[in-house]
Amino acid sequence: MCVVNALQWLPQREKWHLQSIIEVRSERKVADKVEQAIRYYGSSRKAGAKEFAKWIQAHWAIENSLHHVMDVVFKEDASLSDVGFSAENMALIRRLATNIIRTMDSGRGITDARQNATYAPNYLRELLGSST
Structure with a gap:
C-alpha cells in the first residue's frame, strides 16, 4: 500500500x-x-x-457481505432488469427485503426467510407487519 x-x-x-x-x-x-x-x-x-x-x-467486508446476499440469495447478477429504472428499482426492493428480514427475524438466515416468505403467506404477512 x-x-x-x-x-x-x-x-x-x-x-x-x-x-x-x-x-x-x-x-x-x-x-x-x-x-x-x-x-x-x-x-x-x-x-x-x-x-x-x-x-x-472494513469497507470491503461490508461490501462483500452485502453483494454476497444480493447475488447468492436474490440472484442479482443474473437479473435481466434493464428497461428504464427497473434495475435500480429492483435493487432497492431487494435491499428493502433484506433489511426487513434482518430486522424482523434476525435468527433466521436470509435464504431461509426468503423461501419461507414465498411458501408461507402468514410469515410474509408477519414480515410486512400485517395481521390479516
Whole structure:
C-alpha cells in the first residue's frame, strides 16, 4: 500500500476536498492462476497506511457481505432488469427485503426467510407487519 498526502501539485484538489491518494496492490490465487490487481482510492482525510488499510478492509467486508446476499440469495447478477429504472428499482426492493428480514427475524438466515416468505403467506404477512 502506498499513501500520498502531499497533493499540492494536483489541480482542483480543493474542489474535491482531496487530502490523500491511496494505491493498494493485491494478489490472489484462483486454482493455479495468480491474479494481481491495483486499486486506487481518494480520501478527504490525511492518514497513514495502517489507518487506510483498516478503513479499506472494513469497507470491503461490508461490501462483500452485502453483494454476497444480493447475488447468492436474490440472484442479482443474473437479473435481466434493464428497461428504464427497473434495475435500480429492483435493487432497492431487494435491499428493502433484506433489511426487513434482518430486522424482523434476525435468527433466521436470509435464504431461509426468503423461501419461507414465498411458501408461507402468514410469515410474509408477519414480515410486512400485517395481521390479516
